[in-house]
Amino acid sequence: MRRVLTLYSTTIGKKVVMAVTGILLVGFVLGHMIGNLKLYLPAHDGMAAIDHYGEGLRSFGAPFLAHGQFLWIARSVLILAVGLHIWSAISLKVRSNAARPIAYKRVAYEDSTLASRTMIWGGVLLLAFIVFHLLHFTTGTITPGFDFEHGAVFANVTGGFSNVGVAIFYIVAMVALAMHLYHGVWSMLQTLGANHPRYNSWRKKLALAIAIIVAVANISFPVAVLTGLVG
Amino acid sequence: MKLKLHIWRQTSQDAPGAFADYELDDVSPDMSFLEMLDVLNERLILDEQEPVVFDNDCREGICGACGMVINGHPHGPQKLTTTCQLHMRKFRDGDELWIEPWRAKAFPVLRDLMVDRSALDRIIEVGGYVSVNTGGVPDANAIPIGKGVADLSMDAAACIGCGACVAACPNASASLFTAAKITHLGVLPQGEIERNTRVQEMVAQMDEEAFGHCTNHGECDAACPKGISVDFIARMNRDFVRGVTREPITR
Structure with a gap:
């Protein structure tokens, strides 16, 4: 136990926790985006492709796993990852706020980016988005302008995004996600010490590529529904 | 003018x-x-x-x-x-x-633009050394060191400990300073012996001195008068995890 405590009690240990949970969350974001893209596939067997995909997620691992069990395992891991990510972020932020009690009168940024300086606020916005997203499309608790039906993913998505306000919130959240990813992906490689002169120039490009791909793909869904391309 | x-x-x-x-x-x-x-x-x-x-x-x-x-x-x-x-x-x-003046909790202003940077000295005290047995003076070049390693160590050793990295960091973190000192010694064969414990001691002291943490903004790198790279911070992070898992210290 001493080892774990030693690691987590230090700032670097907390950053390692943020980076490792960050990898899990980036992986989830990419997987979720790829799943979402099935919105564009043609329907078959009288059912939208994305509805087949949703059912596939619930029956994943059968017969070893019971119906829906895989999803709950994935959710548990993600909730734990998000929780650790946020807890580490807050404890580090409290620390760094205390590290400079008197602010500078003049501040001139050089290498930091808007993305790097807004990580904590982007994170807060993303948490709000995640809560709303779950209430909107997972539980169907908040359904402005459409009737939610469990399992009817295509109908829920097209119905959900027909509300312009909701669609705009999703788009704003995805821009925030892209910024969070742009700094986060690079930062997590740095935190984990993934640093080598041969590959260093690729790290920021990788971060930028992931950020752009995720943002463009995910923003396309509400735009496609609003413009009538899908639905 | x-x-x-x-x-x-x-x-x-x-x-x-x-x-x-x-x-x-x-x-x-x-x-x-x-x-x-x-x-x-x-x-x-x-x-x-x-x-x-x-x-x-x-x-x-x-x-x-x-x-x-x-x-x-x-x-x-x-x-x-x-x-x-x-x-x-x-x-x-x-x-x-x-x-x-440099603004950081760990650098209290003594007067006007003069700050107390002894927090950096205390980070050095806990690990910024190599242990050498007493006895006769060793021959120069008795330990062969590759050019790449020597250059890396010298790049890190260019740190003059001015504290500009702390001043520039939005989190008032001393990561660049600590990373430079850790690398400067840790990559050389003379410093390899204490590599695992040094990084833990120095990082723990850095935390104790009320510096902030590194969020990889890169402001330190830009402000450093000696051009110390944030690559050293990645190396410190890697060394730290290695040290904690291989040779954990009690502190």
Whole structure:
């Protein structure tokens, strides 16, 4: 136990926790985006492709796993990852706020980016988005302008995004996600010490590529529904 | 050239500080920044006012004693330059300059622009050394060291410990300083023996000194007068995890 405590009690240990949970969350974001893209596939067997995909997620691992069990395992891991990510972020932020009690009168940024300086606020916005997203499309608790039906993913998505306000919130959240990813992906490689002169120039490009791909793909869904391309 | 200066004045560590305004009419562009402050101080002394206190020593850019934040830039706007090596020709006639001390909880202001940087010394104390057996002086070059390793170590050893990295960091983190010192010793065979424990001791001390954490902004790298790279921070992070898992210390 001493080892774990030693690691987590230090700032670097907390950053390692943020980076490792960050990898899990980036992986989830990419997987979720790829799943979402099935919105564009043609329907078959009288059912939208994305509805087949949703059912596939619930029956994943059968017969070893019971119906829906895989999803709950994935959710548990993600909730734990998000929780650790946020807890580490807050404890580090409290620390760094205390590290400079008197602010500078003049501040001139050089290498930091808007993305790097807004990580904590982007994170807060993303948490709000995640809560709303779950209430909107997972539980169907908040359904402005459409009737939610469990399992009817295509109908829920097209119905959900027909509300312009909701669609705009999703788009704003995805821009925030892209910024969070742009700094986060690079930062997590740095935190984990993934640093080598041969590959260093690729790290920021990788971060930028992931950020752009995720943002463009995910923003396309509400735009496609609003413009009538899908639905 | 004429300058309008706003300089942080603080009589002691516990006293509240404030900016005081000064105007200089006859600044030579060939003066260094510190010489410009010397001129101001001579005038203040003649006027029977307290001169502005600031740290300085070699005035050659190699000792790490000087340092102040000029218009938001630690050591001023010129890259790879300490405050003493910054010349007034880098500014324009009529410029307005805000001059502040390094701002960090771990660097309490002693007076005006002078801060107490002994927190950095305490980080060195816990691990910034190599253990050498006593006895005869070892032969020079008795331990062969590859060119790449020697260069890496020398790049890290270029750190003069001025604290500009802490001053520039939005989190007031001393990660760049600590990483440079860890790398400087840890990559060499003489320092390899204590590599696992050194990084843990120094990181733990860095945390104890109330510095912030590293969020990889890269501001330290940009402000460093010696061009120390944030790559060293990645190396420190990797070394730290390695140390904690292989040779955990009790602290």
